[in-house]
Structures are given as structure tokens and as C-alpha cells.
Amino acid sequence: MSLAMNIVDIACKTAQQNGAHKIQSIEVEVGKLAGVLEDSLAFCFQAVRKNTPAENAKLQIITIHGKAHCISCDDSFDTDTFFTLCPECDGLAVEIIQGRDLKIKSINVD
Numbered sequence: 001m002s003l004a005m006n007i008v009d010i011a012c013k014t015a016q017q018n019g020a021h022k023i024q025s026i027e028v029e030v031g032k033l034a035g036v037l038e039d040s041l042a043f044c045f046q047a048v049r050k051n052t053p054a055e056n057a058k059l060q061i062i063t064i065h066g067k068a069h070c071i072s073c074d075d076s077f078d079t080d081t082f083f084t085l086c087p088e089c090d091g092l093a094v095e096i097i098q099g100r101d102l103k104i105k106s107i108n109v110d
């Protein structure tokens with residue numbers, strides 16, 4: 001819920017700074033590893049946008065797949081979990097390089 005509130009908050013502030021009164025759509029990128037359930041985010045968004053400039057805004061969720069990098073063999077591969085072995089060398093020294101974040105990509109205002 002607080003996540004959706006943050007999104008609406010940021011969007012409304014951005015709209016204000018641009019002298020806009022209505023937000024048409026908000027595009028957010030959600031990483032597969034960000035721990036966010038897209039359905040519940042969409043649901044919360046509907047609830048928190050009431051009586052804000054984002055009241056009729058569409059929330060567009062773009063899913064970003066997880067990517068990891070193996071420190072041992074320098075291979076990069078797709079993953080949807082934090083705990084993964086490198087498919088090349090079975091190494092454990094794997095760092096997540098993509099898919100952990102949730103960020104607002106764009107806000108369209110009137």
C-alpha cells in the first residue's frame with residue numbers, strides 16, 4: 001500500500017511542478033526481484049489515487065526481468081530468483097545486476 005502511495009505522491013508532485021492538474025498515466029518499471037506483486041500494486045493504486053490529480057490516471061506496469069552476473073566466470077544470465085547458481089560454472093559468486101528496483105519511468109500529464 002505504501003508503495004502505491006509513494007508512486008501517487010511522486011506523480012502528483014511532478015504534475016504540480018509542471019503546472020498540470022491532471023495525470024493521464026504513470027509508467028512504472030517493476031523488477032521481477034523487487035518483491036512487488038503487480039496485481040496488488042495495481043489494486044492499491046486504484047485505492048490511493050482517489051481525490052488526487054492522479055484520480056483517472058492509468059498505471060502502466062512494465063516488468064523488468066532479473067539478470068545476474070557471475071563474478072567467477074564473468075557470465076551474465078537471466079534469473080527470476082536471488083539464489084541462483086551460475087549456469088556456466090555452477091559458481092555461487094553471483095550478483096544481481098538487474099530486476100531489483102521499482103522506478104517510475106514516466107508520468108504523462110494534461
Ligand SMILES: [Zn+2]
Pocket residue numbers: 070071072073074075086087088089090091
Ligand atoms: Zn560462472
